[in-house]
Amino acid sequence: MTDALVLKDVRKSYGNTEAVHGISLTVKEGEIFGLIGHNGAGKTTTLRMISTLLRITSGSISVYGHDVETDSKGVREIISYLPEDAGAYKDLTGRAYLDFIARFFADGDERKRMVEKGIALADLGERIDSKVDTYSKGMMRRLLIARAVMPSPKLAIMDEVTSGLDVVNAYEIREIIRGIARDGVTVIMSSHNMFEVDMLCDRVGIINHGDLIGLGTPDELKREYGVDTLEEVFVKAVKG
Amino acid sequence: MNHLANIIQKELKELLTPGAIMSVVVMVVLFSILGGLIGGEVDKAQTLPSIGVVGSGHGDLTIEDGGVDWNLYETLESIYGSSIPSDAEVGDYLIKLDDFDGDFDRLKDMMSQNDLACALIVPDDFALCISEGRPATLTQFYIYEPEGMFGSISSTVVTSIASMLNTSLSKELLMGPTEGNPLFYSNPIAFGGDNDCTMINGEVHNGILPSDIAGEISSQTMIIPIVIMILITMIGSLVISSIGSEKENKTLETLLTLPIKRTTIVTGKIIAAAVVGIIYGVAYMIGMGMYMGSLTGTMGSGVNLEDLGLSLDAFDYLLVMVSLFLSISCALGLCMILGGFAKNYKSAQTMTMPLSILAMIPMFIIMFSGWYGAGPFIQGIVFAIPFSHPMMAMEALMYGDVGLVLSGIAYMMVFAVATIAITVKLYNSDILITGLNQNRTYQKLTGKK
Ligand SMILES: Nc1ncnc2c1ncn2[C@@H]1O[C@H](COP(=O)(O)OP(=O)(O)OP(=O)(O)O)[C@@H](O)[C@H]1O
Ligand SMILES: [Mg+2]
Numbered sequence: 220m221t222d223a224l225v226l227k228d229v230r231k232s233y234g235n236t237e238a239v240h241g242i243s244l245t246v247k248e249g250e251i252f253g254l255i256g257h258n259g260a261g262k263t264t265t266l267r268m269i270s271t272l273l274r275i276t277s278g279s280i281s282v283y284g285h286d287v288e289t290d291s292k293g294v295r296e297i298i299s300y301l302p303e304d305a306g307a308y309k310d311l312t313g314r315a316y317l318d319f320i321a322r323f324f325a326d327g328d329e330r331k332r333m334v335e336k337g338i339a340l341a342d343l344g345e346r347i348d349s350k351v352d353t354y355s356k357g358m359m360r361r362l363l364i365a366r367a368v369m370p371s372p373k374l375a376i377m378d379e380v381t382s383g384l385d386v387v388n389a390y391e392i393r394e395i396i397r398g399i400a401r402d403g404v405t406v407i408m409s410s411h412n413m414f415e416v417d418m419l420c421d422r423v424g425i426i427n428h429g430d431l432i433g434l435g436t437p438d439e440l441k442r443e444y445g446v447d448t449l450e451e452v453f454v455k456a457v458k459g
Numbered sequence: 460m461n462h463l464a465n466i467i468q469k470e471l472k473e474l475l476t477p478g479a480i481m482s483v484v485v486m487v488v489l490f491s492i493l494g495g496l497i498g499g500e501v502d503k504a505q506t507l508p509s510i511g512v513v514g515s516g517h518g519d520l521t522i523e524d525g526g527v528d529w530n531l532y533e534t535l536e537s538i539y540g541s542s543i544p545s546d547a548e549v550g551d552y553l554i555k556l557d558d559f560d561g562d563f564d565r566l567k568d569m570m571s572q573n574d575l576a577c578a579l580i581v582p583d584d585f586a587l588c589i590s591e592g593r594p595a596t597l598t599q600f601y602i603y604e605p606e607g608m609f610g611s612i613s614s615t616v617v618t619s620i621a622s623m624l625n626t627s628l629s630k631e632l633l634m635g636p637t638e639g640n641p642l643f644y645s646n647p648i649a650f651g652g653d654n655d656c657t658m659i660n661g662e663v664h665n666g667i668l669p670s671d672i673a674g675e676i677s678s679q680t681m682i683i684p685i686v687i688m689i690l691i692t693m694i695g696s697l698v699i700s701s702i703g704s705e706k707e708n709k710t711l712e713t714l715l716t717l718p719i720k721r722t723t724i725v726t727g728k729i730i731a732a733a734v735v736g737i738i739y740g741v742a743y744m745i746g747m748g749m750y751m752g753s754l755t756g757t758m759g760s761g762v763n764l765e766d767l768g769l770s771l772d773a774f775d776y777l778l779v780m781v782s783l784f785l786s787i788s789c790a791l792g793l794c795m796i797l798g799g800f801a802k803n804y805k806s807a808q809t810m811t812m813p814l815s816i817l818a819m820i821p822m823f824i825i826m827f828s829g830w831y832g833a834g835p836f837i838q839g840i841v842f843a844i845p846f847s848h849p850m851m852a853m854e855a856l857m858y859g860d861v862g863l864v865l866s867g868i869a870y871m872m873v874f875a876v877a878t879i880a881i882t883v884k885l886y887n888s889d890i891l892i893t894g895l896n897q898n899r900t901y902q903k904l905t906g907k908k
Contacts, residue, residue: 295718
């Protein structure tokens with residue numbers, strides 16, 4: 220398996236405060252990688268650096284061989300970033316929003332097919348033709364995940380995709396993620412739901428105050444800390 | 460009550476940001492500066508103009524048998540003597556010029572040497588006319604200088620001086636024996652009307668005073684600065700709010716990770732806003748045209764600028780459009796930068812403040828003193844603000860000042876390119892996502908941690 224994502228000693232400072240202190244990790248192609256950590260640990264910061272939104276202060280990140288600093292255009296062509304609490308353009312309908320995004324990736328029939336795929340993924344029934352500002356949180360999230368998955372990225376970056384969703388919505392979104400990973404898409408996601416990470420992620424990184432303090436498959440981590448659940452791993456790792 | 464106070468306190472904290480307070484302070488300073496400026500203009504307009512008195516005898520009039528002994532120049536001296544500031548001398552205001560031989564160009568040269576804009580021409584047969592009981596004609600001659608709203612007042616002052624001379628001579632004549640036409644004794648001096656003339660761009664026009672021209676030009680162009688100010692502010696807030704709401708809804712983060720160039724995003728937003736701006740602009744122009752049309756129908760001074768060579772031709776209009784377009788581009792470039800610092804929709808609203816202030820400064824200056832009436836320092840400020848140029852382009856072109864408009868266009872081109880370059884740089888940096896507070900230079904500047 221090739222390396223889809225390589226972080227080497229990545230640091231990020233906001234002004235004079237360093238939020239990420241040298242994280243190194245590698246994610247393989249088709250893998251679902253979970254980032255866990257307390258609020259303010261540096262998950263969003265890390266995901267934004269991978270997405271080319273933030274410049275890295277030092278270190279390097281490469282996505283399928285494209286360096287985020289020197290070839291950000293190349294990176295943007297193969298990634299899809301779903302920000303935490305993201306929204307869509309309020310004046311558009313769900314369908315129009317998907318079409319707006321699809322226009323950046325394809326033309327003609329291919330674009331039509333892409334939008335159809337998005338509509339199927341969002342699974343909003345006839346509400347796909349309602350204005351986005353009438354959507355509930357769950358509907359909005361489904362639309363956005365459809366938008367992120369629809370262009371078939373090679374790496375999907377998802378920040379707390381299921382937070383605040385009901386059981387069914389969260390389940391279905393996890394199914395979508397599992398589905399794309401089966402098709403070879405690499406996924407890096409953050410979550411506060413240990414149950415979700417345990418079930419979904421092939422490998423997990425634990426971030427504590429900007430440091431990567433644990434890395435491995437859920438089972439490896441549980442064995443390492445001698446506990447039964449990922450939740451206990453997390454608490455032990457952070458406290459000890 | 461406590462709850463109400465609580466809410467009021469929170470609202471005030473949000474509304475009275477340092478930025479908002481700053482802009483209030485700037486407004487106050489701005490108005491006081493403008494007050495001084497306009498006050499100066501009004502003072503200037505109210506003081507008596509310097510005039511050249513042209514003619515061989517300068518209006519010397521002695522009629523032996525009638526006992527009339529009157530001198531136009533001396534009467535002028537006494538009129539000025541009672542009105543000029545105590546530390547000034549009459550000789551500074553009244554300058555005797557040589558005879559007028561009908562050559563206006565020579566007269567113009569004489570006037571220019573003495574820095575005069577107005578001359579009273581006393582005809583050679585002045586004394587003869589009066590002694591024969593015919594009204595003598597006194598001609599006002601002006602070299603037209605455009606000077607904003609108040610610049611034209613001097614010509615009305617000169618007319619009233621002529622009227623005073625008439626009254627004075629009438630009194631003098633009435634003390635002697637009166638015979639013949641009684642009308643002559645009440646109006647021995649004919650002034651005003653078609654005799655008076657003004658030299659505009661080297662050509663002499665009869666029956667037209669500078670106040671007529673200035674009145675006509677300002678009635679045609681007065682509203683332009685206001686329209687442009689509104690236009691700039693409106694398009695500006697459009698762009699800034701669009702970025703602000705993209706940030707608020709986190710759509711900007713998505714947009715910035717799509718496979719599109721930052722320049723495409725920036726240009727796209729600018730072009731869209733420019734289109735809307737031009738639609739607004741055209742709508743305003745049409746509305747304004749209709750407004751001015753109905754106004755000039757009733758209030759116009761009757762001066763036809765076209766006949767005076769002061770109206771605009773197709774090339775002038777093209778220059779005005781180019782100037783307007785560039786000015787809008789500069790505004791949009793600035794707004795993209797300001798919008799980059801807006802955290803959300805609400806803070807975007809405050810961000811439009813600097814822009815409207817920038818648009819208001821030239822608007823007030825141009826409306827009240829005009830470009831030509833302002834001193835070099837004020838002119839420097841007005842020129843540096845890119846929104847000034849379309850505000851004054853039309854007036855400048857009516858006066859034939861193409862140089863001002865062209866240099867404004869060149870300046871705005873440089874300005875627009877610079878702002879767009881800065882915008883693209885900004886969109887490639889973190890600031891768009893993190894905001895200004897986390898920027899290291901900003902922290903250094905403000906000493907915050
Ligand atoms: N724009 C910013 N300016 C300054 N500091 C920031 C900024 N964004 C994040 N930080 C700081 O960086 C650290 C990491 O933040 P980050 O948002 O990456 O955390 P997170 O792990 O995503 O947290 P959460 O689970 O709450 O989303 C925090 O201390 C935060 O205060
Ligand atoms: Mg986060």
